[in-house]
Amino acid sequence: MKYVLGIDYGTGGGKVVLVDENADVVKYAFKEYQIFTDYPGWSEHDPADYWNLACELIPKVLSESGVYAEDVKAVAVSSAMPSLVMVDKTGNPVSRAYNLMDKRATEEVAQLRDSIGDEAIFDLTKNRLDDHPMIVNLLWEKHHRPEVFSKIHKALSIDGFVTSKLTGCFSAHYSGAAFYGVAYDLVNRRFDSDMLARIGLPESLFPDLYRCEAIVGEVTKKASQETHLAEGTPVCAGQVDCNAGWSGAGAIEPGDMQMNLGTCGNFGIIHDKPVFHNSMIAFNYTTDSENTYITVPTTTTGGHLIRYLRDNYYKAEHKVWAAEGKDIFDLINQEAEVIPPCSEGLLVLPYMMGERTPIWDVYARGVVFGLSLHHTRGHLVRAMMESVAFALYDSFRLIQETGVEIHTPIVLNEGGAKSRLWRRIITDVFNLPTVMVENRVGAPYGDALLAGISIGMFKDFSIAKEKASYVNRMEPDETMHKRYMEYFVLYKDLYTHVKQDFRTLSDINSRYATT
Numbered sequence: 001m002k003y004v005l006g007i008d009y010g011t012g013g014g015k016v017v018l019v020d021e022n023a024d025v026v027k028y029a030f031k032e033y034q035i036f037t038d039y040p041g042w043s044e045h046d047p048a049d050y051w052n053l054a055c056e057l058i059p060k061v062l063s064e065s066g067v068y069a070e071d072v073k074a075v076a077v078s079s080a081m082p083s084l085v086m087v088d089k090t091g092n093p094v095s096r097a098y099n100l101m102d103k104r105a106t107e108e109v110a111q112l113r114d115s116i117g118d119e120a121i122f123d124l125t126k127n128r129l130d131d132h133p134m135i136v137n138l139l140w141e142k143h144h145r146p147e148v149f150s151k152i153h154k155a156l157s158i159d160g161f162v163t164s165k166l167t168g169c170f171s172a173h174y175s176g177a178a179f180y181g182v183a184y185d186l187v188n189r190r191f192d193s194d195m196l197a198r199i200g201l202p203e204s205l206f207p208d209l210y211r212c213e214a215i216v217g218e219v220t221k222k223a224s225q226e227t228h229l230a231e232g233t234p235v236c237a238g239q240v241d242c243n244a245g246w247s248g249a250g251a252i253e254p255g256d257m258q259m260n261l262g263t264c265g266n267f268g269i270i271h272d273k274p275v276f277h278n279s280m281i282a283f284n285y286t287t288d289s290e291n292t293y294i295t296v297p298t299t300t301t302g303g304h305l306i307r308y309l310r311d312n313y314y315k316a317e318h319k320v321w322a323a324e325g326k327d328i329f330d331l332i333n334q335e336a337e338v339i340p341p342c343s344e345g346l347l348v349l350p351y352m353m354g355e356r357t358p359i360w361d362v363y364a365r366g367v368v369f370g371l372s373l374h375h376t377r378g379h380l381v382r383a384m385m386e387s388v389a390f391a392l393y394d395s396f397r398l399i400q401e402t403g404v405e406i407h408t409p410i411v412l413n414e415g416g417a418k419s420r421l422w423r424r425i426i427t428d429v430f431n432l433p434t435v436m437v438e439n440r441v442g443a444p445y446g447d448a449l450l451a452g453i454s455i456g457m458f459k460d461f462s463i464a465k466e467k468a469s470y471v472n473r474m475e476p477d478e479t480m481h482k483r484y485m486e487y488f489v490l491y492k493d494l495y496t497h498v499k500q501d502f503r504t505l506s507d508i509n510s511r512y513a514t515t
Helices: 047-065 106-115 118-125 133-144 158-167 193-199 221-227 241-248 304-313 315-323 328-337 341-345 377-401 420-430 443-454 462-467 478-513
Strands: 003-009 013-020 025-032 072-079 085-087 154-156 171-173 208-210 215-218 234-236 257-261 265-271 282-284 293-295 347-349 367-369 410-415 434-437 470-474
Touching: 003 047, 003 158, 003 241, 003 443, 013 047, 013 443, 025 047, 047 158, 047 221, 072 158, 072 241, 072 443, 085 158, 106 133, 106 193, 154 158, 158 171, 158 215, 158 221, 158 234, 234 443, 241 257, 241 265, 241 410, 241 443, 265 377, 304 315, 304 328, 304 377, 315 328, 328 377, 328 420, 341 347, 341 377, 341 478, 347 377, 347 478, 367 478, 377 420, 377 478, 410 420, 420 434, 420 470, 420 478, 443 462
Parallel strands: 003 072, 072 234, 171 208, 257 410, 410 434
Antiparallel strands: 003 013, 013 025, 085 154, 215 234, 257 265, 265 293, 282 293, 347 367, 434 470
């Protein structure tokens, strides 16, 4: 039997999965890592955690499955985007890594807006300036930490960093290159030399670009010793984590739509025409990363809201349940399920680390509105779930207005999608039927399939459609949808009322932070 290995890095942790030549999962492993939020708007990882995770989980899945390293024929890596790992000539990180929740580079965004302009950047990148912290954060390093910037040899994504640790080669893939932004030409898939010169970054900072399935290198002797993979194992370019999760669960045709409730909440709609919405996120899709695109609305803190509640409101229970081998999220869901829809007047703005689509407000923060002595932590959980549904629906209604092809039911995939309550909320807010992916291994499974395609083990991505199974179909409740829409109007109005207050709060915080 031959095998392929997929590795995925999210904002909150990483996963490894081993898949056989029948495209069946043999073994899966997951581990969380720490998120550092030392200053307002900052969100970082220790890059050592990425490689340590690979060196721990890869031997684990090989050992527990009884599979020999020589029988693993290819590897692919994905990661949440945007992310930024800055490395020196030896491939070692020069500082902590940025993850997708980092929003520190507000001055650089303003400077680019004044000097280049939003329209020029969108014309080139097909994305808003705000969503591209890889180049923006490189500019932040140049302006605020020149001693760090001077050490940077290559600017990599998380998966690009891990791929470099495996192979010794610096690379990036078309599906993730859009997240460099500002100077990246999405349609022509290249960094624009003129734009880089205008913003003052050398083209040499950026790695070579490849199709997702292209083999970029082989596992080195050193990486083999540390990960227990066989030396010489092919490693392909990789992909964005949401692409990995969705393609692995059968989203392979224009119009297909899937949704994740992972650290961030998002959904993607595949299209093969270069038509882009100026308030959404767009990048190349894995199945044909030179010709196919995906539009992805995103709320910055989706499933992470529930992780936040777990870590701050369920600390004691978490320890007890973990000791008993039980999932604390089951308790969290139980407490939320007994709360009536609309959380008895409790409404949340889920912008705890700023917000992306469609409001693009780096200054926005979380708001709990309508809190009374009657409300419990269960109310807060349900209100948080409803807020994520509202945030995603806010983008969905705008995409609907463009007339783009959208297939239903909505397929819910990773993260909090396992919560029946959350799926019920999504179904009623969107007023569309939903199903859940039965084999919810997620992104690393899509990575394993990509690895198999890269070496010809699998013919193409049709294998994903063949293996996908969708269960637990829900139909929307029209009455409940109308009720949710009343709350959605209030949700939108509430943001309008406090929008300027977010900026005022940021200004006050900044003033005291510098004194």
